[in-house]
Amino acid sequence: MNIFNCQNCGQLIFFENVKCVRCQHTLGYLPDIGLLSALGPVGEGRWQALAPEAGDRLYKMCRNYSDENVCNWMLRADDSASLCLACSYNQTIPDLSSPQNRAYWQRLEAAKRRLIYGLLQLGLPPVSKRDDPERGLAFAFMGEANPEFRESNAVMTGHANGLITINIAEADDVVREKMRLQMNEVYRTVLGHFRHESGHYYWELLIRSSDLLTPFRKLFGDERADYDKALQRHYSEGPPADWQQHFVSAYASAHPWEDWAESWAQYLHIVDTLETARNFSLQVKTPEGVAGEFTAMLAGADDYRPSSFKAMMESWLPLAYAINNINRSMGQPDMYPFVLAPKAVEKMEFVHQVISQSAQQAEQTPPPRAAAGS
Numbered sequence: 001m002n003i004f005n006c007q008n009c010g011q012l013i014f015f016e017n018v019k020c021v022r023c024q025h026t027l028g029y030l031p032d033i034g035l036l037s038a039l040g041p042v043g044e045g046r047w048q049a050l051a052p053e054a055g056d057r058l059y060k061m062c063r064n065y066s067d068e069n070v071c072n073w074m075l076r077a078d079d080s081a082s083l084c085l086a087c088s089y090n091q092t093i094p095d096l097s098s099p100q101n102r103a104y105w106q107r108l109e110a111a112k113r114r115l116i117y118g119l120l121q122l123g124l125p126p127v128s129k130r131d132d133p134e135r136g137l138a139f140a141f142m143g144e145a146n147p148e149f150r151e152s153n154a155v156m157t158g159h160a161n162g163l164i165t166i167n168i169a170e171a172d173d174v175v176r177e178k179m180r181l182q183m184n185e186v187y188r189t190v191l192g193h194f195r196h197e198s199g200h201y202y203w204e205l206l207i208r209s210s211d212l213l214t215p216f217r218k219l220f221g222d223e224r225a226d227y228d229k230a231l232q233r234h235y236s237e238g239p240p241a242d243w244q245q246h247f248v249s250a251y252a253s254a255h256p257w258e259d260w261a262e263s264w265a266q267y268l269h270i271v272d273t274l275e276t277a278r279n280f281s282l283q284v285k286t287p288e289g290v291a292g293e294f295t296a297m298l299a300g301a302d303d304y305r306p307s308s309f310k311a312m313m314e315s316w317l318p319l320a321y322a323i324n325n326i327n328r329s330m331g332q333p334d335m336y337p338f339v340l341a342p343k344a345v346e347k348m349e350f351v352h353q354v355i356s357q358s359a360q361q362a363e364q365t366p367p368p369r370a371a372a373g374s
């Protein structure tokens with residue numbers, strides 16, 4: 001994630017913020033230029049961005065920002081849409097008759113915006129299902145009205161034909177942590193769900209009908225294996241004893257699709273966390289020297305996408321090790337609780353190649369609404 005400063009007072013501001021804590025300026029994220037900016041009202045719901053990069057363009061708040069307070073993204077004042085790019089993918093939102101659901105929705109939206117940010121930065125702007133019902137992306141945030149049903153799995157978090165469904169109970173820390181322990185997982189977060197499910201979506205888009213399918217099967221296995229049976233087996237028998245030598249997580253061993261989605265999510269985690277580290281100029285000393293030549297490592301086509309997978313991993317491992325130790329000093333769980341076997345790294349490298357190839361192809365075709373910023 002990029003780091004942002006209030007254009008009015010210089011205060012460090014976070015991606016999720018709606019107001020500068022120092023000067024009280026209203027803030028909004030401008031997806032057309034990829035910046036969080038302080039805003040000045042110019043009347044009739046229109047705003048001028050203080051970020052010089054925005055020039056004299058006028059913006060309006062996403063309706064989920066102005067009316068619902070669950071978003072902080074802006075769109076151009078002359079855009080006929082009322083929802084921002086990130087909210088344009090929403091197909092179903094939680095039932096807001098329950099105040100608790102609104103709090104869950106807020107958490108889901110915050111994680112979703114981080115996912116969308118990352119996808120845009122990687123050169124993978126998803127098309128909304130509204131614009132392309134067949135190949136587009138949409139989200140459904142669903143929960144059971146009755147709290148007793150929350151853990152019943154009646155709403156399954158998952159992906160089908162471009163629709164990512166998230167059980168809103170995943171935004172409840174107690175429910176999610178209980179689930180994590182039950183499933184014996186080292187990592188379960190709302191953002192992790194979004195990144196994982198987006199992996200399924202991009203598999204359909206980038207691999208299913210492409211010449212990448214053969215190398216995919218060679219590395220991950222044959223995805224034509226019965227999916228439901230594979231999951232049933234995973235839940236009844238657990239992962240194979242030696243899963244750590246082949247997979248990034250136990251769940252990845254359930255089926256090649258899950259292995260791909262887990263590897264994809266890992267890649268997104270690492271690329272985004274490295275961007276944050278680089279923006280804070282973090283460096284980690286190792287016996288071999290200074291790891292974290294993040295600037296050199298990322299001197300690729302843009303500032304986000306790693307130009308070299310090898311350099312990315314050489315920066316990542318010492319950084320993860322250092323931050324895990326910092327977290328332990330605070331009595332917190334490890335920031336990065338995964339152990340990466342060479343086979344798991346190889347799968348992530350495949351993800352890297354798929355993303356790099358797709359981003360290069362996208363650069364040669366006209367940008368969708370996201371990049372055009374209309």
Ligand SMILES: [Zn+2]
Nearest residue numbers: 006009020023
């Ligand atoms: Zn400020």
Ligand SMILES: [Zn+2]
Nearest residue numbers: 062071084087
């Ligand atoms: Zn929005």
Ligand SMILES: [Zn+2]
Nearest residue numbers: 196200258261
């Ligand atoms: Zn999955």
